[in-house]
Amino acid sequence: MDTHSPHPGHDENVYDALSTADDDGRWAFGTGFDAGDAEITAPAPEGVDRADVATYCLMLADDALIASQRLAGWTAKAPELEEEVALANIALDLLGQARVLLSRAGHLGAAEPYRVGPQDDEDVLTYFRDDRAFRNVTLAETDLGDFGRTIAWILVFAAWRLALMQRLTGSRDPVLAAVAGKAVKELTYHRDYAAQWVLRLGDGTELSHARMQAGLDGVWPHVEELFLAHDVERRLVEAGVAVDPAELRGDVDAVVAQVLPAATLTRPETPAVGLVGGRGGRDGVHTEALGGVLALMQSLARAHPGATW
Amino acid sequence: MVTALVDAREAAERVVDPEMPMLTLADLGVLRRVETAGDGTVVVTLTPTYSGCPALEAMRDDLRAALQDAGYDAVEVRTTFSPPWSTDWISDEGRRKLAEAGVAPPDRIGPKAAGAPIPLTLAPPSQTVACPQCGAADTEEVSRFGPTACTALRRCRSCAEPFEHVKEI
Known part of the structure; x- marks a missing residue:
């Protein structure tokens, strides 16, 4: 940093402002989110298993992280510039939620088994875990397909996550409650965006109607898993930290019942994707789609695990 | 012992938002606290507008630089997420500056009822x-x-x- 101005935030030189880390090198794959921040370092609520809270943070973080990575796949490929900006904004909100939750999980010890270098917890957990260690619901990892399926996917994901986050604002864990408080506002916009497109496409032309219905049919097999509670969730529901996913069904059903008839669409009857031996995404048992998502997300960081700039 | 420092607060309040530079961080309502700790470190607490706001990192750097210019060498910028930021926190002065710069300011929305399901907006x-x-x-x-x-x-x-x-x- 010797060659830079001592006060690099000055706006007379924008290039200085690009390289103003307070350390000498910034790891190349993250922006250095500071895990020393206010709520993140709070202890786990009293009487609650720290590892359980860490795992629950990973579950909610991974849902958002993998969903965000999927949505980012539309960048430079969306049908209209406005939709590209919208999809990227939704992805960015979810990434922000994931980063705080990953940092919280890391603070509670979740990153240690995967640490290979000096990276922040959020980066260790994002780039150096294998598929079996990811705890996201399988809906998050599914191929987004065409724009119709993407919209169906956002509607279900946002309606479900909004119902969850609304209840999580009362969590005894201060980070979960704080993330939820912000996420509720963001997800309300995501859900409205998707619902308005479902209406436009479903009640549009014959072709848009057919593709919107096919999109819904395509994501539907992953909906049932959203309402299944994992043992960690059950224990944390008891402790006042987590939300019981079974409680969310009513809210999601109400959204579906409001949107689909207005869009002249029918509620799909495609059968649910079964769990494997009673285990699903929350246990690290994923569909093969996750491998592709992780390869794209992780390969560069893994090829250069100590890279800085 | 934490004591509020007037000058440090003024220096921090003058820093502008990296994406909407017509607004200071004070106008935007993201500056929660400016305090000085026992060892003289100035501790600034920021709250992000959105969870994934990419400007947060630039705000931190700009705050550190502005405070160092004002003579405070030890600066710590913290982030807090609770209570969540709302556009209601944009000051009247901030709203006037937005409009002057050709950006329509937000309406005031007031507190929302907690617990009630959030209605879906289907119509524009x-x-x-x-x-x-x-x-x-x-x-x-x-x-x-x-x-x-x-x-x-x-x-x-x-x-x-x-x-x-x-x-x-």
Whole structure:
């Protein structure tokens, strides 16, 4: 940093402002989110298993992280510039939620088994875990397909996550409650965006109607898993930290019942994707789609695990 | 022992938002606290507008630089997420500056009822947003998501100018 101005935030030189880390090198794959921040370092609520809270943070973080990575796949490929900006904004909100939750999980010890270098917890957990260690619901990892399926996917994901986050604002864990408080506002916009497109496409032309219905049919097999509670969730529901996913069904059903008839669409009857031996995404048992998502997300960081700039 | 420092607060309040530089961080309402710890370290607490706001890192750097310029060598910038930021925290002065710069300021939304299900908005919002260029009320939303996380895109039907609107959150 010797060659830079001592006060690099000055706006007379924008290039200085690009390289103003307070350390000498910034790891190349993250922006250095500071895990020393206010709520993140709070202890786990009293009487609650720290590892359980860490795992629950990973579950909610991974849902958002993998969903965000999927949505980012539309960048430079969306049908209209406005939709590209919208999809990227939704992805960015979810990434922000994931980063705080990953940092919280890391603070509670979740990153240690995967640490290979000096990276922040959020980066260790994002780039150096294998598929079996990811705890996201399988809906998050599914191929987004065409724009119709993407919209169906956002509607279900946002309606479900909004119902969850609304209840999580009362969590005894201060980070979960704080993330939820912000996420509720963001997800309300995501859900409205998707619902308005479902209406436009479903009640549009014959072709848009057919593709919107096919999109819904395509994501539907992953909906049932959203309402299944994992043992960690059950224990944390008891402790006042987590939300019981079974409680969310009513809210999601109400959204579906409001949107689909207005869009002249029918509620799909495609059968649910079964769990494997009673285990699903929350246990690290994923569909093969996750491998592709992780390869794209992780390969560069893994090829250069100590890279800085 | 933590004591508030007037000068450090003034220096921090003058730092501008990296994405909407017509606003200071104080106008935007993201500056929660400026305090000085027992060892003289100035501790600034920021709250992000959106969870994924990419400007947060630039705000931290700019705050450190501004405080170092004001003579405070030890500076710590913390982030807090609770209570969540709302556009209601943009000051009146901030709203005036936004409008002057051609960005429609957000309406005040007030506190929301906690616990009640959040209604789904299927129709385009009926909200009236006046055009910051010509003042006409006849404007339409082009996209709910704009060039920064906190803005929507609108167009004026009267003067045909596109403009950004800081959307209510």
